Amino acid sequence: MPSNKTPSVKKPAAKAKPAAKKAAPKAKAKAAPVPAGPRHPKARVAEGHGGKAALAKAIAPLLAGPDQDTNALEVRLAKASNAQLLRLQRATQTLKDKYGDREKLIAVIGAATKQANDKDYLARLASYSLPQLLDLAAASRRGAPRT
Numbered sequence: 001m002p003s004n005k006t007p008s009v010k011k012p013a014a015k016a017k018p019a020a021k022k023a024a025p026k027a028k029a030k031a032a033p034v035p036a037g038p039r040h041p042k043a044r045v046a047e048g049h050g051g052k053a054a055l056a057k058a059i060a061p062l063l064a065g066p067d068q069d070t071n072a073l074e075v076r077l078a079k080a081s082n083a084q085l086l087r088l089q090r091a092t093q094t095l096k097d098k099y100g101d102r103e104k105l106i107a108v109i110g111a112a113t114k115q116a117n118d119k120d121y122l123a124r125l126a127s128y129s130l131p132q133l134l135d136l137a138a139a140s141r142r143g144a145p146r147t
Contacts, residue, residue, distance in 0.1 A: 112140035
């Protein structure tokens with residue numbers, strides 16, 4: 001039985017075009033490699049500050065509260081880990097750059113929380129550690145709820 005299929009008509013294959021030649025990659029001028037600093041906290045403390053004792057001596061006055069002895073705090077800080085000293089050093093640098101000193105930071109937090117005239121609140125803030133105060137200041141800038 002003959003089928004009712006239409007005869008297939010094959011189109012002649014198109015001639016292949018020659019492949020386009022790619023341009024040679026341009027030679028990029030390599031920048032001088034940036035010397036990478038040490039990654040481990042002990043090496044960062046040694047390179048940037050000369051040692052734990054020097055870093056502890058540098059950050060102790062800024063971390064000390066109004067009723068704390070800076071020499072005793074310096075001795076305690078010399079026993080802290082290198083990573084903790086670096087974290088505290090970043091906090092003291094932020095304090096110096098943004099606020100100037102601890103009292104101005106407390107005043108900024110009091111103004112942001114609309115409790116600048118509440119002496120008890122400001123006295124309680126003075127007892128907080130520097131990283132806690134910086135966290136409160138950052139939260140008050142964001143408008144986060146306070147407890």
